[in-house]
Amino acid sequence: MSTTLPAFTPIEETLYLTLCGRALDNHLRHPILADPMAEQLVHKLGYDCGRFRLSTSPTINIAHRARKLDQIARRFIARHPHAVGLDLGAGLDTRVFRIDPPPTVDWYDIDFPEVIATRRHLLPARAGAHAIAADLTDPDWPDAVGGDRPAVIVADGLLAFLTPDEMTALLRRLTGHFPSGEAAFNGYSRFAIWAARHYHGTQSVAGLLRSPGFDDPHEPERWDPRLQLVDEILLTREPEVAQFPAALRWFTRLSAHSTAWSRKGTTVLHYRF
Ligand SMILES: C[S@@+](CC[C@H](N)C(=O)[O-])C[C@H]1O[C@@H](n2cnc3c(N)ncnc32)[C@H](O)[C@@H]1O
Numbered sequence: 360m361s362t363t364l365p366a367f368t369p370i371e372e373t374l375y376l377t378l379c380g381r382a383l384d385n386h387l388r389h390p391i392l393a394d395p396m397a398e399q400l401v402h403k404l405g406y407d408c409g410r411f412r413l414s415t416s417p418t419i420n421i422a423h424r425a426r427k428l429d430q431i432a433r434r435f436i437a438r439h440p441h442a443v444g445l446d447l448g449a450g451l452d453t454r455v456f457r458i459d460p461p462p463t464v465d466w467y468d469i470d471f472p473e474v475i476a477t478r479r480h481l482l483p484a485r486a487g488a489h490a491i492a493a494d495l496t497d498p499d500w501p502d503a504v505g506g507d508r509p510a511v512i513v514a515d516g517l518l519a520f521l522t523p524d525e526m527t528a529l530l531r532r533l534t535g536h537f538p539s540g541e542a543a544f545n546g547y548s549r550f551a552i553w554a555a556r557h558y559h560g561t562q563s564v565a566g567l568l569r570s571p572g573f574d575d576p577h578e579p580e581r582w583d584p585r586l587q588l589v590d591e592i593l594l595t596r597e598p599e600v601a602q603f604p605a606a607l608r609w610f611t612r613l614s615a616h617s618t619a620w621s622r623k624g625t626t627v628l629h630y631r632f
Contacts, residue, residue: 364404365477370520373564374450374474377516379408380421381452387415389602392422392429396453396482403481411563416607420625421516423594424545427627428513429457431543435511436460443467443510443537447495447529447544448517450474451481455488462486467504469493496525501536510540519547519555522569527582534585534632542586546626547572554623576628586630593621 367374381397384390401408432454436442441463446454449468460466465487468478472492479490493500495517504510512533518526530542547555552572556565576591594600595615600608614620 364406365473367473367477368471370567371450371471371474373516373520373567374452374470375406375408376411376413376561376564377421377425378451379406379411380413380418381425382408383413383418384422387418388604390422391419391599391602392426392457394422394425394453394457396456397451400451400453400481411561415604417558417561419603419607420594423597423599424625424627425452425454425515426599427592427594427597428515428543428545429454431541431627431629432511432513433458435509435541436464439509439511440464441508442540443504443508445469445504445510445512445533447512447514448520449478449490450516451478452515453482454513454515455485456482460487465489465505465508467491469495469500495529496521498528498532501532504536506536507538510537512540512542514542514544516545518544519552519564519568519570519572523571523582526570530579530583530586534583537632539632541589541629541631543627543629546576546591546622546628548574548622548626550574550623551625574622576626579628579630583632585632587632588628589631590629592627592629593618594625594627595621 381394382401385398444466446468455466467489469491475490475492549572555561580586595611600611
């Protein structure tokens with residue numbers, strides 16, 4: 360167990376919130392994601408997840424959206440076994456281990472240099488898994504990835520930390536780099552951004568939020584005309600809700616009746632290009 364945490368900047372430190380969410384989910388009676396590596400990482404780092412005071416609802420929420428993004432990536436890879444996978448702002452997520460792609464897939468985790476150094480230190484190497492130490496707003500980093508294969512691009516917990524202009528430039532750069540592919544990320548509604556600024560579990564990231572949020576799942580199609588919406592996944596309507604603890608399940612099922620209300624919670628937005 361480490362006693363010295365990596366010297367992360369505040370934006371890099373946001374990775375602990377999602378890492379802790381997945382680690383705590385793994386402890387639940389019925390985990391939604393079941394990611395034992397997340398728990399091992401927290402232990403190796405000696406990180407105190409208690410500081411977020413994450414209750415069951417946000418814990419499950421973090422795990423649930425990660426599970427949906429995993430599913431999208433896994434299905435794409437099943438159809439394109441020679442694909443490229445990208446996790447934008449990967450933090451210390453162990454997605455590539457959960458998805459377990461065949462070695463014919465090249466998977467890239469991209470984050471700031473200090474985060475990538477920590478990943479390299481803490482996570483085992485695996486065939487086909489690569490890391491790119493870069494600022495995603497730097498226009499040159501995609502050159503490190505061959506642009507001749509279909510790509511599945513996921514971003515979990517990233518959007519809120521980029522301005523709409525930065526997100527637009529990033530998406531256009533990527534959809535222009537690869538011949539075809541899919542992109543998926545958790546959406547942040549305007550309400551979700553407001554709530555993230557005020558909810559005690561996420562107040563640690565409040566000052567770092569740079570996206571105003573958006574409510575229309577077609578909005579990214581306007582940012583990048585190559586994107587076409589495949590699906591807006593409202594987590595309230597997904598089958599995993601059946602595994603939620605009783606009170607949360609009841610509330611989530613009630614919320615599921617209203618699209619507008621469901622959008623106030625977490626959505627996973629899925630596009631093709
Ligand atoms: C909330 S964390 C999510 C991390 C990871 N996706 C997860 O689910 O655990 C946001 C991540 O985005 C990274 N990030 C934010 N802005 C970035 C940028 N401009 N370039 C590279 N990484 C960035 C942060 O360093 C951090 O690891």
